[in-house]
Amino acid sequence: xxxxxxxxxxxxxxxxxxxxxxxxxxxxxxxxxxxxxxxxxxxxxxxxxxxxxxxxxxxxxxxxxxxxxxxxxxxxxxxxxxxxxxxxxxxxxxxxxxxxxxxxxxxxxxxxxxxxxxxxxxxxxxxxxxxxxxxxxxxxxxxxxxxxxxxxxxxxxxxxxxxxxxxxxxxxxxxxxxxxxxxxxxxxxxxxxxxxxxxxxxxxxxxxxxxxxxxxxxxxxxxxxxxxxxxxxxxxxxxxxx
Amino acid sequence: xxxxxxxxxxxxxxxxxxxxxxxxxxxxxxxxxxxxxxxxxxxxxxxxxxxxxxxxxxxxxxxxxxxxxxxxxxxxxxxxxxxxxxxxxxxxxxxxxxxxxxxxxxxxxxxxxxxxxxxxxxxxxxxxxxxxxxxxxxxxxxxxxxxxxxxxxxxxxxxxxxxxxxxxxxxxxxxxxxxxxxxxxxxxxxxxxxxxxxxxxxxxxxxxxxxxxxxxxxxxxxxxxxxxxxxxxxxxxxxxxxxxxxxxxxxxxxxxxxxxxxxxxxxxxxxxxxxxxxxxxxxxxxx
Numbered sequence: 001x002x003x004x005x006x007x008x009x010x011x012x013x014x015x016x017x018x019x020x021x022x023x024x025x026x027x028x029x030x031x032x033x034x035x036x037x038x039x040x041x042x043x044x045x046x047x048x049x050x051x052x053x054x055x056x057x058x059x060x061x062x063x064x065x066x067x068x069x070x071x072x073x074x075x076x077x078x079x080x081x082x083x084x085x086x087x088x089x090x091x092x093x094x095x096x097x098x099x100x101x102x103x104x105x106x107x108x109x110x111x112x113x114x115x116x117x118x119x120x121x122x123x124x125x126x127x128x129x130x131x132x133x134x135x136x137x138x139x140x141x142x143x144x145x146x147x148x149x150x151x152x153x154x155x156x157x158x159x160x161x162x163x164x165x166x167x168x169x170x171x172x173x174x175x176x177x178x179x180x181x182x183x184x185x186x187x188x189x190x191x192x193x194x195x196x197x198x199x200x201x202x203x204x205x206x207x208x209x210x211x212x213x214x215x216x217x218x219x220x221x222x223x224x225x226x227x228x229x230x231x232x233x234x235x236x237x238x239x240x241x242x
Numbered sequence: 243x244x245x246x247x248x249x250x251x252x253x254x255x256x257x258x259x260x261x262x263x264x265x266x267x268x269x270x271x272x273x274x275x276x277x278x279x280x281x282x283x284x285x286x287x288x289x290x291x292x293x294x295x296x297x298x299x300x301x302x303x304x305x306x307x308x309x310x311x312x313x314x315x316x317x318x319x320x321x322x323x324x325x326x327x328x329x330x331x332x333x334x335x336x337x338x339x340x341x342x343x344x345x346x347x348x349x350x351x352x353x354x355x356x357x358x359x360x361x362x363x364x365x366x367x368x369x370x371x372x373x374x375x376x377x378x379x380x381x382x383x384x385x386x387x388x389x390x391x392x393x394x395x396x397x398x399x400x401x402x403x404x405x406x407x408x409x410x411x412x413x414x415x416x417x418x419x420x421x422x423x424x425x426x427x428x429x430x431x432x433x434x435x436x437x438x439x440x441x442x443x444x445x446x447x448x449x450x451x452x453x454x455x456x457x458x459x460x461x462x463x464x465x466x467x468x469x470x471x472x473x474x475x476x477x478x479x480x481x482x483x484x485x486x487x488x489x490x491x492x493x494x495x496x497x498x499x500x501x502x503x504x505x506x507x508x509x510x511x512x513x514x515x516x517x518x519x520x521x522x523x524x525x526x527x528x529x
Contacts (some may be wrong), residue, residue, distance in 0.1 A: 006256065008253075054255075054259070055253075055255050055256055055259040056256070056259075057258065066262065067262075068262045068265045068266050068269070069265065
């Protein structure tokens with residue numbers, strides 16, 4: 001469904017992505033792992049057209065996202081993205097945060113959008129907070145709302161950029177539960193993460209990036225138990241309890 | 243936007259990427275052309291309409307006459323120096339007064355309640371009265387009191403009037419800035435062992451002033467122009483000097499010259515605000 005060929009991105013002299021090739025099938029969960037600065041976030045930002053790429057193609061369902069003539073607003077409608085810092089809109093209630101996209105972009109009626117939003121909030125156990133404002137919520141609650149805000153747009157592809165990195169360990173679990181739930185529902189997800197245990201348990205495929213290069217990819221089993229590349233081994237040695 | 247791949251890295255762009263870059267270049271060239279052409283057309287049309295208006299020749303002779311411009315110029319320059327002196331004096335006093343009022347209104351101390359009420363009353367009253375009215379009341383009312391110790395010079399009466407009026411506006415701008423700083427900044431300052439006053443002075447106020455710099459300078463641009471209101475109490479500043487000239491010659495070119503002076507001094511302030519805004523964006527958001 002998603003196909004990336006030779007994707008290259010540089011900021012000035014600094015080549016952040018160097019010829020990335022990757023394919024993601026519908027319903028697949030792909031975890032990007034790698035040290036800070038390895039290019040995980042930049043890759044996700046390129047996929048959401050938040051960065052202008054320097055070479056290579058991105059295809060989503062037979063449409064070339066890297067076509068400069070593309071209507072980026074329409075293309076982004078098909079893609080949901082959740083950031084590390086939640087980025088809920090502080091001036092809107094939880095319910096309005098979830099419904100603003102469906103109402104303003106998809107032109108759903110207020111009643112329809114709110115019905116769906118309540119159903120989604122119910123699933124993450126936050127329907128009671130529908131009228132609360134983001135600042136009154138814990139980090140974990142805010143990030144769960146951010147996830148369903150993206151899901152409410154019914155995107156083909158969900159991009160999650162280190163969605164648990166800003167949370168304290170007690171709250172990481174509740175956010176990952178929602179991600180797991182989305183996987184079981186059949187969402188296609190590409191996520192950058194440092195949660196190795198989650199990647200191992202939940203990913204269909206794990207991709208290791210280093211210095212903007214895709215070093216190796218494989219099933220979690222293969223990457224975590226029998227990494228082929230010494231760089232992968234070295235990275236995992238630092239991240240996994242021995 | 244074009245490719246920013248580092249040169250000399252031994253990379254060759256794919257044919258598709260060269261196509262994309264060419265497309266982007268064509269598109270940005272097209273956009274610049276459309277913008278330039280439409281700007282020229284609109285401005286040109288406006289010029290044509292004005293110049294071909296039936297009364298244009300008369301307007302040109304009465305408002306844009308080169309000889310009258312030259313003749314009225316020296317008197318207006320002299321008078322405009324007074325506007326600048328007024329502006330600089332009032333600006334300093336306004337900042338001091340507004341800061342005092344804003345801080346009094348922000349400090350959460352119950353002991354200050356009478357002062358807080360007074361400060362609130364002051365901003366309510368002086369923001370409510372038209373500036374021109376304040377100028378007339380102070381300019382003619384205060385000397386009529388015949389109280390010794392009160393200033394009688396027109397300059398200082400004018401300064402007092404505009405300071406009172408603008409102090410109220412600027413106090414509200416500063417207060418908005420102070421209130422907008424997140425409470426964790428107060429907490430962090432206090433946690434370092436700084437007193438309330440020190441936290442205000444070193445942590446909160448600097449951030450607040452930066453945040454409200456654009457509206458603050460907006461008010462000062464406005465103050466610069468409003469020094470012309472003091473012509474009503476008899477100060478011979480640029481507007482009054484221009485009026486004196488036009489009353490003698492029945493030609494209004496001098497008014498346009500005065501207008502030009504006001505424009506010329508406000509533009510640097512406007513550019514300065516832009517520069518301040520961009521600088522703080524760069525610093526704080528890494529843009």
